[in-house]
Amino acid sequence: MPRFSVIVPAYKVQAYLHACLDSVLSQSYRDLEVIAVDDCSPDGGGAVIEEFAARDARVRAVRLTENQGLGRARNAGMAQASGDYLIFLDGDDTLAPHALRAIADRLKATGDPDVLVYDYARLYWSGETVRNKAAAQLTEAGPAPFRLADRPGLLRLLMVAWNKAYRREFVRRERFTFPPGLYEDTPWTYPVLMTAESVATLDRVCVHYRQRRAGNILGTVDRAHFDVFDQYDRVFAFVETRPELASWRPVLFQRMVDHLLTVYTRRDRLPRAARAEFLRKARTHYRRYRVPGVRLSLYPRLRHALVRHGLHRTFRTLQQAARVFRRLRAAGVKSSRALRTSALRLHYRVQRLLPVRADRAVFLADGGHGHGCHPGALEEAFRGHAPHIRTTWVARPEHHHTVPPATARVAPGGAAYWTALARARYLVGNGHFDARLVKRRGQVLVQTRRGTPLTHTGLDLQERPAAGRGTDFGALLADVDRWDYLVSGNRHSTLVWERVHPGGYTTLEYGSPRNDVFQHATSADVALLRASLGVPKDSVAILYAPAHRDYRRTQCPPLDLERVALRLGPRFTLLVLAPAGLGGQLGPAGPRVIDVSGHSRVSDLCLASDALVTDYASLMVDYAALDRPIVLHTEDEEAFEAARGTYVDLRSCPPGALARSEDDLIDLFTSGQWRDARSGRLRAAFRERFCPYDDGRAAERVVRRVVLGESALPPVVPQAERRPVPSAAADRAHRPQATVPAPTGVPAVPERH
CATH class of the missing domain: 3.90.550.10 (Spore Coat Polysaccharide Biosynthesis Protein SpsA; Chain A)
Structure with missing residues (x-):
């Protein structure tokens, strides 16, 4: 059975x-x-x-x-x-x-x-x-x-x-x-x-x-829709045979009226000639099954009255009037929006006639999300190392609570937003700036991008139609032409960015500003973050961050999250950073699976976790700077390579253990291989290649170079001397075996033009 x-x-x-x-x-x-x-x-x-x-x-x-x-x-x-x-x-x-x-x-x-x-x-x-x-x-x-x-x-x-x-x-x-x-x-x-x-x-x-x-x-126009009356006759006949169900009659009556009106008002169901007859029959059913004494609010009471009296013409007249009203309202809204757009455009032009303010800086991350990523780290560095600069963060209202109290906040598209873009000397962001932005003489635009480019991006997407669909490459280059500086975390990023985003900007190969927190956070900070996310105190937290699949129209996690959590047991908790496009469909997957996709700071998620599981996401580079275990799960390598393509062969130089299937992944964690000596050696080599400058002072170097004009920048701390905050698991149990120390002769911080 x-x-x-x-x-x-x-x-x-x-x-x-x-x-x-x-x-x-x-x-x-x-x-x-x-x-x-x-x-x-x-x-x-x-x-x-x-x-x-x-x-x-x-x-x-x-x-x-x-x-x-x-x-x-x-x-x-x-x-x-x-x-x-x-x-x-x-x-x-x-x-x-x-x-x-x-x-x-x-x-x-x-x-x-x-x-x-x-x-x-x-x-x-x-x-x-x-x-x-x-x-x-x-x-x-x-x-x-x-x-x-x-x-x-x-x-x-x-x-x-x-x-x-x-x-x-x-x-x-x-x-x-x-x-x-x-x-x-x-x-x-x-x-x-x-x-x-x-x-x-x-x-x-x-x-x-x-x-x-x-x-x-x-959705077929046919008289067969009259069957709905017979179906409700059957429902009420069933209730008649079960006296104990009589209390449900008021609810069933209201549901029936709503259903009949749905059929009646939908244009794709009843033939036009049958509408009046349908409403007359609805009137009969209304009177047959009506439950006296049911209280209704005004709008449902009006709908019930139209059915009760079979007012077909009145109903149609009211429907037509409602359609006219909606059209007029839409036209009014459209006119109002056009007027507001014109007013803001004029406001921006006026603001551009006023002097650029040398003590103003504007920051924007992920198109209006909360305070975070590289711009968030640079904003904090502006306040710490150039306190004479007043900072403003651009974020949608629902993200304003993430902005520090000392920082002004404006919403995208408003008058204050355009004033800030027109008057601020420094513009800092990690994506494309507003296409309507006119960069003025005296303004400095600092581009940070979102992470190390491990997968194809920029102009290289011209050869990847699945990944590049919808990309306006002309607009991309126009945006690049406004950049003054591009912040790069490593030599690999520098070489890729300068080829796929060709322009006259200066590359600042100073490290990844958003990773500075890894060197400054404390174990108390880690404990606080874990508690805020709901991670059990004695649990091993695995951050699962799969990349977006360009070859799929709909996104879903490659792993069966419930099964993985069940097989790993109560000792482990999954923090799921879902790929873009999942659309909130992750849903609850048990007490040991926590959806953290809405969290504004990815660095917080890294700090709160004990290990990272990913596939092609650039987050692995940031996590390597934290020196915590990384496991790659890449079952669909061929499909991903065909759609997006990668710059780095991660199987030949992985940042940790490799899992070729879901069962392999489970075995790696249950056996302890996820943090053994071999994974530590792989991570050390990966960190040496991709995290040479992530010593906690990358943002400071950018501010000193761009704002303060200094040429003698803080030296890079050697890998062996860096002390990123340990994970909660490392604090309470055993650390993985010591990683191979990096050579102490790290070159001075270069500057590329």
Whole structure:
């Protein structure tokens, strides 16, 4: 008996059925059977099902001799099911990676409830995924399992069958089946939730709900949408047979009215000639199932009145008036924005006529994020070594709390922002500055970039269409032409930057300013950071930071985080710095997996962790300066190399141990190889190559050269004499074996023109 019976009905979904079945059969949790039902589909869906059944014994093909509709196709699948739990998946949707493992773990943790409700995300043709807006109802806080009466907010979720797992014995005992017609989920989902003795939730996206541009049956203009009335008749008939469910009638009534109005107002459902008839029938159902005494706010009360009286023409008039109002408001907003843009443009021109202020500096990181990265370190150095310079940080309002009190803060795009750009002598940033910026005589622009270029960037992306798509190379070079200085952490970076960003700037090969904190922080700082992130006191914290995959439209962590955390055990905690584009879909993955993607300072995450796991991210260079263990996990090396490409063969000169698979990675940590003598020697060689100047004074050298005009800069501290703050694990246990000391003859800090 398998744990799960995944029932997949198929009708006119041949273009999506491969992806659907693949998403199930490739799950990391394999105790399942797939019952694929060909609902007499006129396309090639039946052949696809037969193909999968021939190559995987877990797939059972069911072929119906005539088209019976989605509900009865599901019934046919249930009749063949033998699993503990039933899971329904439409043939054009997919399961998220590792979804079944998460479902299985949650079922076990909650004592095998009758129903488990999990989340979904809408998947658009562009590859964009948008999580369900009512996801807050799926919180796992509080007792579990429970009854619907304890969490009635679950009825605010989309009432569909495919976002739940059902205990088969419960379904069989209650004799639940799907009715014929459209909206067949309605008389299934409400009775199931109301009847279940035990319900649990899983706050994780498990299904990707495909939003098809065409072909969706609910998006077809047809009188078949009148089936919704029969479905609610079935719901209320079920409640009539169960007196103990009578208390749910007010909620069901309100949900019915909302549903009927949704069908009525959607232009892609009812034929125009049938709209008045639909509203008249809605009026009949309203009066039939109305529960007197239900209190409503003004807007719902107005909608109910229109249905109660069947006011088709009034409803259409109000809809048209609302559309006109929205258009007028949009036009007004557009005009207001245009006027504001013109005013700001004039303001900027006026400000550029005023003198540049030699005692002003403006800093910007990651397009308006919080105080951090190289500009953050330089801002602190400006205040420490050039206190006569008044600093201003550009950040969106939600990040203003990260800016030190001594620093002024402005929001991008406002009048104060343009005043600062027009009047400040020093402009410091790690990315492209505003294209509308006009660099004035007397202004000094310092570019820091975001890290050591280990993967292709700049002009080299012209030969990498997957990685370079959307890049305006002309604008890139125009921005480079405004640079006066480029801060470089090592000779490798200098050579790459000067080739892929050719310009007349001066390269300051002084080290990485954001790594200065590694030499100045204390063990108390580390403990405080770990506590703020929620890292258990005696845990080994692993910072997991995978690189962005250019060859994927949607991003997901290459590792099965729950599985890794489970296999490593309670001694380890994963701090997950998700790649750009994950879109908040990481979700909760257990108490030992902490999503730190929203943290403003990556250096804080490095300090709080005991080891780094990455693949191609330049963060490994910063981490090497911290002299803590690094493990590389690069299963998709060929795909990544083809899409983005790397400048450094990390397999021939890795900064630590190499894991060729997820199991290898787990073994490295459980066996202790992640911090053995060999990994220490590899890290020392890597640090010697990429961190020659990261001695804690890189930012000071930049300020002394650029602002104070000094030529005799602080000498570089030799590698052997540097003392980065130890990790929490090193403080309480044993340090890795001593690394190979670097030669003491470090050359003087060069300056390149």
